[in-house]
Amino acid sequence: MTEKILTVIIPMYNAKPWIRRCLRSLLVQTRVRPYLEVLVIDDGSADGCDRIANQMAEEMPGVFRLIQKENGGHGSAVNCGVSQSSGKYIKVLDADDWMITSELEKLLDELCLLNDPDVVLCAYRTADMRTGKKETVRAAAAGGYVGMEELAAHWERYRAVCTFHGIIYRTAFYRQHCKKLPERVFYDDSYYAIVPASHAAQIYVSRRCLYVYRIGRREQSVSAENRVRRLSDAERVITAVCATMQERRSSFGQKYWKLRTVSLAADYLVTCFLRSGNKRAGRGRARCFMKKLRTHNPVLARALRGRYWLLRCMGFLHIKEASFQKLLQVRKNLFG
Secondary structure, eight states, X not given: OOOOOEEEEEEESSOHHHHHHHHHXXXXXXXXXXXXXXXEEEESOOSSHHHHHHHHHHXXXXXXXXXXXXXXXXXXXXXXXXXXXXXSEEEEOOTTOEEOHHHHHHHHHHHHXXXXXXXXXXXXXXXXXXXXXXXXXXXXXXXXXXXXXXXXHTHHHHGGXXXXXXXXXXXXXXXXXXXXXXXXXXOHHHHHHHXXXXXXXXXXXXXXXXXXXXXXXXXXXXXXXXXXXXXXXXXXXXXXXXXTTTSOOOHHHHXXXXXXXXXXXXXXXXXXXXXXXXXXXXXXXXHHHHHHHHHHOHHHHHHHHHHHHHXXXXXXXXXXXXXXXXXXXXXXXXXX
């Protein structure tokens, strides 16, 4: 029996409008089909999307498999998929997104030839459902192996693809360094992209553009309204990430962990000060958050102090988030 090279895990919850396109994007050529495993994890759906996935599993039982479970959230579905995976590598694909089939076929060939990297980074594409605009997100340096030292030292070259949408993990490595994603919360994808990746020794940066990330829907967890509504979830995920600070990793892995965690916490502050319509409540949440950080993680608190006061002042002045992002870009251009 041919070894499965890649397992694609699809967490699915009430995804009937999108799941057919998602699954059809994984219909690769017969030549590489034996290398692929697709696990559709139905997280207690009630809209009939399971029937679509089951039909695909019946038509192609050697590739597609439907696993049904009680609702536990996105992280729970990923955890279930990881436990059932037989592929050498794993990739999570959300049910409302899809893959570029031709690029997946080329990636399967590429993965067969790699020297067992812990992490594979791929470019991805965003597709805005409101405007139809598509944009490709790539690493500034692609097409070879890098160590964590290189990644952390030249972070700006790689940060764009060190995300949920860009990361593929070697399965054995992931299982060793990520026992379980946070469950019953949104934003578990941040934990997925930070904690296991921080332990990586060898990383391969592929030229493949694999994932298509659907954006522009108001109901998405990344919309401004939902970020405000789900601040408690964001804080729970940050707390879970912070709990891994003392895990044994290289100094460069620790630098990666800090860079990503500071960015994650800073985005929480942006939500409190600039996205929230209730400025007083937002300031209160941010103040309590920083107080907890100073007690339990003073290193991160110090790293965030400047941004905290800048954002607090911008909130008082009712300055929009877009202006803050422009300010960050100017700072990056001036100081690197």
